[in-house]
Amino acid sequence: MVIGISVDVLDYKMTGQLSERYNDILGHIQIYLDDSPYSTIRKEISRYLDEDMSYSFHAKGDIGVSNPSHYDDAIKTIDLASSLEVAFINFHCGGFCPDKESRSSALSRLTEQAEKLCVYAHQYNIEIHLENDICSQQAPNQLGTSLEDWEIIRRIKQPNFRMCYDIGHANISFGSKHIHQQFIASIGSIHLHNNDGKTDLHLPLGGMGEVNLLEILEQLQYSDKVVILENGFEDHAKALAYLDNWLKAIKI
Numbered sequence: 001m002v003i004g005i006s007v008d009v010l011d012y013k014m015t016g017q018l019s020e021r022y023n024d025i026l027g028h029i030q031i032y033l034d035d036s037p038y039s040t041i042r043k044e045i046s047r048y049l050d051e052d053m054s055y056s057f058h059a060k061g062d063i064g065v066s067n068p069s070h071y072d073d074a075i076k077t078i079d080l081a082s083s084l085e086v087a088f089i090n091f092h093c094g095g096f097c098p099d100k101e102s103r104s105s106a107l108s109r110l111t112e113q114a115e116k117l118c119v120y121a122h123q124y125n126i127e128i129h130l131e132n133d134i135c136s137q138q139a140p141n142q143l144g145t146s147l148e149d150w151e152i153i154r155r156i157k158q159p160n161f162r163m164c165y166d167i168g169h170a171n172i173s174f175g176s177k178h179i180h181q182q183f184i185a186s187i188g189s190i191h192l193h194n195n196d197g198k199t200d201l202h203l204p205l206g207g208m209g210e211v212n213l214l215e216i217l218e219q220l221q222y223s224d225k226v227v228i229l230e231n232g233f234e235d236h237a238k239a240l241a242y243l244d245n246w247l248k249a250i251k252i
Contacts (some may be wrong), residue, residue, distance in 0.1 A: 062094025162188025
């Protein structure tokens with residue numbers, strides 16, 4: 001497995017401190033894009049690229065099932081990624097309007113949109129990762145929140161399509177802490193964070209939460225998955241220190 005951290009664009013330049021301290025275990029950075037112009041983002045990121053690190057983007061939107069402008073943004077995000085040699089882009093599935101279409105119809109359009117994005121990204125050797133989300137009272141019509149949704153989404157056959165398996169989201173929505181095992185062949189990246197099974201708290205490795213994250217890391221240790229610590233920037237240092245101590249302990 002490759003260990004990574006997630007950072008906002010504005011915090012990206014601060015990752016050098018962590019990469020120097022934990023250069024033996026940290027090999028990937030996922031950058032959360034914001035509403036800044038793409039030219040500004042490209043300029044900011046290119047100043048601090050580390051040739052020893054691999055990179056991915058977390059797109060600022062979904063792939064455009066309910067809002068066509070999001071699809072246009074997704075294409076621009078792929079173009080940006082191609083100019084910076086980004087390995088993959090993570091997207092949320094987005095939502096749909098039940099007054100206008102059924103969930104099954106929205107899922108069908110979702111897979112069509114994802115297929116198109118994969119074809120476009122393939123020319124740049126970029127993977128498209130779709131993330132499982134959580135269903136909440138605030139967003140009851142999100143797609144990709146149930147196992148039934150993913151039985152459909154995982155059928156996408158493009159060679160550069162992968163699932164981003166968010167462990168915290170799965171703990172809330174999938175009803176199991178370890179259901180990633182049945183998706184393992186489809187998974188390209190994993191968001192590693194913890195919660196209480198009710199709220200998306202993004203608690204760090206080594207902290208509170210009801211998921212045994214070390215058990216999951218043990219299962220993934222010799223895999224090719226990119227495991228991204230998805231916490232606040234200050235929590236990354238705590239999580240990496242905890243992970244570093246654990247890795248040293250199991251090597252003894």
